[in-house]
Every structure is written in structure tokens, then in C-alpha cells.
Amino acid sequence: MKPITDHDLAINRRYFFGKSATGIGVAALASLLAKEANGQQKSLATSNGPGYDPGLTGPTHFAPKVKRVIYLCQSGAPSHIDTFDYKPSLEKLDGQELPASVRMGQRLTGMTAGQKSFAVAKSFMPFQQHGESGQWISDLMPHHGKIADDICIVKSMHTEAINHDPAITFFQTGHQQPGRPSLGSWVSYGLGSESENLPAYAVLLDKNSDTQAQPLYSRLWGSGFLPSNHQGVKLRSVGDPVLYLNDPTNASLDDKRQLLDSLSQLNELRQTEVGDPEIQTRIAAYEMSYRMQMSVPELTDTSDEPESTFDLYGEDAKVPGTHAANCLLARRLSERGVRFVQIYHRGWDHHGGLPTRHPKIAKEVDQGSSALIQDLKQRGLLKDTLVIWGGEFGRTVYKQGNSKNYGRDHHPRCFSIWMAGGGIKGGTSYGETDDFSYNIVDRETRGVHVHDLNATIMHLLGMNHERLTYRFQGRDYRLTDVHGKVVKGVLS
Numbered sequence: 001m002k003p004i005t006d007h008d009l010a011i012n013r014r015y016f017f018g019k020s021a022t023g024i025g026v027a028a029l030a031s032l033l034a035k036e037a038n039g040q041q042k043s044l045a046t047s048n049g050p051g052y053d054p055g056l057t058g059p060t061h062f063a064p065k066v067k068r069v070i071y072l073c074q075s076g077a078p079s080h081i082d083t084f085d086y087k088p089s090l091e092k093l094d095g096q097e098l099p100a101s102v103r104m105g106q107r108l109t110g111m112t113a114g115q116k117s118f119a120v121a122k123s124f125m126p127f128q129q130h131g132e133s134g135q136w137i138s139d140l141m142p143h144h145g146k147i148a149d150d151i152c153i154v155k156s157m158h159t160e161a162i163n164h165d166p167a168i169t170f171f172q173t174g175h176q177q178p179g180r181p182s183l184g185s186w187v188s189y190g191l192g193s194e195s196e197n198l199p200a201y202a203v204l205l206d207k208n209s210d211t212q213a214q215p216l217y218s219r220l221w222g223s224g225f226l227p228s229n230h231q232g233v234k235l236r237s238v239g240d241p242v243l244y245l246n247d248p249t250n251a252s253l254d255d256k257r258q259l260l261d262s263l264s265q266l267n268e269l270r271q272t273e274v275g276d277p278e279i280q281t282r283i284a285a286y287e288m289s290y291r292m293q294m295s296v297p298e299l300t301d302t303s304d305e306p307e308s309t310f311d312l313y314g315e316d317a318k319v320p321g322t323h324a325a326n327c328l329l330a331r332r333l334s335e336r337g338v339r340f341v342q343i344y345h346r347g348w349d350h351h352g353g354l355p356t357r358h359p360k361i362a363k364e365v366d367q368g369s370s371a372l373i374q375d376l377k378q379r380g381l382l383k384d385t386l387v388i389w390g391g392e393f394g395r396t397v398y399k400q401g402n403s404k405n406y407g408r409d410h411h412p413r414c415f416s417i418w419m420a421g422g423g424i425k426g427g428t429s430y431g432e433t434d435d436f437s438y439n440i441v442d443r444e445t446r447g448v449h450v451h452d453l454n455a456t457i458m459h460l461l462g463m464n465h466e467r468l469t470y471r472f473q474g475r476d477y478r479l480t481d482v483h484g485k486v487v488k489g490v491l492s
Helices: 003-010 013-020 024-040 142-147 164-173 183-191 253-274 277-300 307-313 323-335 354-378 450-460
Strands: 068-075 127-130 135-138 151-158 201-205 233-235 340-346 385-390 415-421 428-430 470-472 475-477
Touching (some): 068 164, 068 183, 142 354, 151 450, 164 183, 323 340, 354 385, 385 450
Parallel strands (some): 068 340
Antiparallel strands (some): 470 475
């Protein structure tokens, strides 16, 4: 222990000026704090009147279409050509060389930049029309046919990122470089949780069955420079659902309550002394931990679900950590007031063996993803829940590798995701790609950029993405930076 060093580290700007400044220093302090306070209030508090605390449940910028979000992130990037972007034109183009006029000098990854041939490969799976809407969906995802009339397939997504880590970081934080708050953290900061006993933001990781799956990092659900109570809380499928939730001493609830009250008093004294806002976050974390000791075991115990639930989600829903089980937990979290639930499924990165590996991964997520929509719908929750399914970019129409064991390389120019729930036009597709599914050809739009998607998510939650900001190091930051437009074409 080094008391002097510890004391130096504890001193922040407010503490330094508050303890040492007089005269002009005090005036300067007042000016700085006023500017900081004004910048901080540019969040939801701007339009909600005095006394509103950003980050707590309260009025939004305008009437929301949804109360909560479930994001099914398909890490590794599914092939849009083999899932949701039906291209009968590829039947005739199959095996032909991709014209240079289509590529238009596109930057390629190092995995295919040196290839001598760019032979077009049609989808290895047939497509069928489903539902009253006649949505074209690949046989790779047969259960999705049951929700064809509920989902809007966005076929004109695009991004600048061409490698996995920057691309998934972009989707999750609005920036390709690490360090920014995640989408779920921004939602937590803007709206808070509807539940007193569960966090606003929960994260579930599916079991990984692909040995070449891309890694995931906790910063993808981190709070960045936002207060740390807005970071995602990861629920585990093995051992205790949340680390350090159980007390190894088996102390009584009364004893725990007395301990937390004493800690709170000490933290309040420290907060008065040094003015560190993170201390308030620590107090809130202790209190949430206390309440979660009772709420989380009940949440994760699915024995109270009827057998019809497992008929819908499949037998995998009884196996902790599977996609089906996590989709069921996402529904249970959502109906208990959790604002943002993120599920990550890895293993879609197939540079080789695509026709054999893609079906395996698709089977792991198909029924659970479809069941989630059906379950929410029959419970009346889909009307105020937004569900998103998609990866960080698409895959190339040309083959990577030999013809028998080929793969598809990264493709950021166009790819497909789907959205469902409140405020979304179900049974529709949005955007259009060319005959090669290589470029966006929308006549009226520029496609849907990552910033546009995030702006639309915020809009559906009742938040203006341009007004939800947080001042950090002298600058006002927001999820969409200086970009993003609400995609009105997907809205009902």
C-alpha cells in the first residue's frame, strides 16, 4: 500500500480545484463546471425539463415504438447470398468470371487479393417463398419461413470495415476503433431499466462449435467513457450465471443488507471528499448485485416453462448455452424489464468448406431465432420489442479457394440483416442489390449504413440519435458520431 500514490491517483479535477483554488481559481472552476454540466444535459434531459436524470427511466424525446431490444449478433458474417438475398440470375452466371466493372477496383482482403480467378458461385442452397408476403428465404434457414410475414429483410446494408474486429466493433459501438460505449450502453444511459432487480443491459454468449470462430471481447458490450453501471452484464451458462453473485460465506440477507449499508455510508463519505462520480456507480452496482442474488436464480430456472415452450424452441432450449436456450432467456429477460439483450453466436466465418460448414452453424440458430419471434408475438411482447438478426458484413459472390471446398471472402459493400417487432414493416424487404449481389442498386436510397441502422434503433426507442450525447474530454460524443439517418422505409 502506498498512501501518497493512492491519494494522488484519487485526486480528480473537481477535487483539486475545490480544495486548492481561491479567487480567480474559484471563478475558473465555476466556469468549467458550468460548461461540463451544460454539455452533460444535452442528453434526454434537454427536452424533458428540469430534474430529469439521464440514464434513468423517464420521458423520451418522442413517443417510442418499442420499449426494448433483442440483438442476435451473428459473429463471423453469414453469407447473404446463401440466406436472404435471392438471386436467380446467378443460375446463369455460375462459374463465370466476375467482371472487373462489377468489382470497380474494390479493396480486397489479403486472403483473395492474390487470386487469379474470381469465379462466381451461385447459392449452394435453393430458395423458397414463404408466408402471405412471399418472402424468399433459403432452405438453409427453414424455420425462418414461419416468421416470413413478421420480418423485414434489409438487403442493402453496407459498411467500410473489411476485417472482422473493426467491423463488429463498428456495429456494436458506432466506431471501428475500440474504446467507445456499446449500443446497449447508450440505450441504458438514455433510458435505464424497467426492472428494479435486473440490469438494463444483459449479454448472452452462445456455445461455440466452430474451431475457427472469431474471438469476442468484453469491450463489445462495455460502457466506454459512460459510467460503468451502463456496461452489459454477461450471464454465463456454466457455474454461477453472474460472477461473484453468490456469497461463499452463506451470510443471511439481513447481514448482507447491513454490510451494504455500511459500505454505502463509507462510499458516500468518499464521494463527498473527492467528488468522483464513479463512486456513485459503485454504490449502484452493490445495490443491483444484492437484488440480483434473488432475481437471477429465478430468471435462469426455466423449469416453470410449459412443454409447449420447448416444442417451439426445440430440445436445445433445455441445454444451457445453446442459441435456443439463450433466445428463451432473452424472452424471459425482456418480459422482466431488461431494456437491451445481446446474444452473440460465433462461427460464421467460412473461407473454406462453406457448403458443409454454413448449414451446421445455421441449424444452431435457425429454430431458436424463429421461435423467439413467435414466442414474443403470442405473448403480446413483439409489438413493443425490436429484434435484430445479422452479422458484421456479407460474403463475396466469387469463390475463395478450390471449387470443391470453396469459401466466400469478406464483403462489406452489401449484405442482409433482418428486423422485426414494433414499428417495423413485417413481410417486406428493403433495398436491392445487382444481379451478382455485389453492389447496392437502390434507386431512391444510398442503402443502409451502420450509422443509419443505429439511428433507426434509437428512433424506435423514442430517442433522437443526434441529441443523446455525453461530454467526454471536452467533446460531446454520440453513438452515430456526425452521421446516420433514420431508415423510414422499414418503419410501419
